[in-house]
Amino acid sequence: MLHLHTFKPCLGVLSPSPFAVKADALLAMSGLPYERKYEKVQKAPRGKFPVLVDGNRVIPDSAHIQSYLETEKGIEFDAWLMPEQIAEAEAFRRMIENHFYFINGHFRWTEHPDAIRESYFGDVPAVMRNLVFKIVLRTVNKTNHLQGISRHTRDEIINFARQDINAIATYLGDKQFFLGDRPTSIDASLYGAMENLINCELEIPTKPIAAGYQNLVDYCDRFRDTVFGGK
Ligand SMILES: N[C@@H](CCC(=O)N[C@@H](CS)C(=O)NCC(=O)O)C(=O)O
Structure with a gap:
């Protein structure tokens, strides 16, 4: 049995991590039996979730999980795609x-x-919660500063998001899934991100932008129905 080490559902979504939802989606698409395990992320080999555990094999990172499922389990997420589609x-x-x-x-x-x-x-525990939160918040702020995103103004960042969302929604168009009428690996990434925006309870400023594209809203519902059986 495969075990996916992931975060607990919260804020209305399967996991608050787009990468954990992506890995979960890849496993669901694979058709292989798997179970979710809600372990402590600090114990993960690279300090992040998702992690896939297959017996004594431990695979961190959603990209490595995808490769593992393809090479070790023979799952063909993208086999029917043209090279140009794979590049896109x-x-x-x-x-x-x-x-x-x-x-x-x-x-x-x-x-x-x-x-x-x-x-x-x-x-x-409640007495420790604020302290733990503040320690992690400091790391998140440092990461976002080094990555660069938090150096821009709020409006500039919203505009970057608008451009990303518009590119995604335009490319999706009226297709069922990102590259056609069945899900491929890019759909796992896209669903992880969009579900964590459109259907997450947090009202961040990028949410109404994405929710304003009916094809993205429908896409999330369709992917959830098709891959997770509506759950
Ligand atoms: N490249 C990784 C990214 C995973 C990742 O960033 N996970 C975050 C949650 S979105 C995490 O576990 N953070 C915990 C931490 O940094 O303490 C993947 O694709 O799996």
């Missing part, structure tokens, strides 16, 4: 995971600190 998907994946992710994270932590403290750190 790769560019979108980098945008979603290395740019769009930081924008949404920045707004979550800076504009909803109380909700983040109570939802992400709800398992930490």
Whole structure:
């Protein structure tokens, strides 16, 4: 049995981490049996979730999880795609995971600190919770400063998001999934990001932008129905 080490559902979504939802989606798409385990992220080999555990094999990072499922389990997420589609998907994946992710994270932590403290750190005893939250917040702020996103004004960051969302929604168009009528690996990344925005309870400023695209709203519902059976 495969075990996905991930974060507990909260704020209305399967996991507050787009990468954990992505890995969960890849596993669900694979058709292989798996279970979720809600362990402590500090114990993860690279200090981050998701992590896949297959017997004595421990695979950190959603990208490595995808490769593992492909090479070790024979799952073909993208086998029917043309080389040009694979190239386009790769560019979108980098945008979603290395740019769009930081924008949404920045707004979550800076504009909803109380909700983040109570939802992400709800398992930490109340007397310790604020301290633990503040330690992690300092790391998040430092990361976002070094990455660069938090050096821009609020309006500039919202505009970056608007450009990302418009590119995604335009490319999706009226297709069922990002590259056609069935999900591929890029859909796992896109769903992880969009579900964590459109259907997350946190009212960050990028949410109404994404929710304003009906094709993205429908896409989340369709992916959830198709891959997770509506759950
Ligand atoms: N490149 C990694 C990114 C994973 C990641 O950034 N996970 C974050 C949550 S979104 C995490 O576990 N953070 C915990 C921490 O840094 O303490 C992947 O694709 O899995």
